[in-house]
Amino acid sequence: MKKIMLLAVASLMMAGPAFAQSAHMTANYGEIRLSAGFNPDPYRVEMHAGGGVNGAHLPGSCIGSISEAPDFEVTYSAGSLPLVFRTVSRADTTLIINGPDGRWYCDDDSFGDGDAEVRFNRPQSGTYDVWVGVFGGETAPATLLITETP
Template identity: 30%
Template sequence: MMRRVIPCLLALAWPLAGGIGPALACPDPRAVPARWEAATGRDLWSPAVFPVEAGGDTLLSRCGVGGRGHVRSPPDFLFDLSRMGRYDRLHVRSNADCDTVLLLRDPAGRWHFDDDSGTGRTASLSLADPADGAYAIWVGTYRGRPCRARLTLETF
């Protein structure tokens, strides 16, 4: 019996010893994003488009944030949005030749996920009454293979 307990204890202690790898990583909204942007609701009245490499090593289904797909652990973008009170909706979408997914954490700490709500295999999120604050956004792929994509933000 002792032989079974020791390997289990070692397996549990391994991440604490700094051995955490990409398979165990999950989206971390506190990590340094690949890109930081500041904008107002008025800035986003005309769609703002950002190029991004979609995908990553993190399997969302193991992370408890909802959805399936592959993203990186740090956010692809951190948007610091202000003066959003005049706008009823913030629309976020990803366009690519591959099947993309979107994961977003809003300023209140709520997670939002989408796969294929847009046209074809386009991921699309529409947030009602957007608040001022930090929006962490991950642009992933459903199958795990990376691809070039475009992230679009727009207010209505």
């Protein structure tokens, strides 16, 4: 019986790390509360994008290397305007967002020049946890833009 228990413990220890992406962790670069019509628009967050987690493990078409914790958290009070998240970087960045509905939204190059964009035409009020990833597994300086201007 002891051998079986030791084998079970050893096999658990040798297994690869579980995917531990968590929208409930404290965001790496802070958080903000925004309401429809916020100013300044766009709201800018400077950061280092990327991390040691493969975003492809998430549901949907997510890609890019990201951190375990979200990079930024936005608690948003919606109005009639769209809510748009964009990245700007010299690196090829990606966006992964866990929306207030619990769904995952992902993009790689929609903003052009290797930058990403996720647009919510009818955003919900609630918390948006945002990861800014990089394609290729490194980290890179990046700016997250949050805007209501399409």
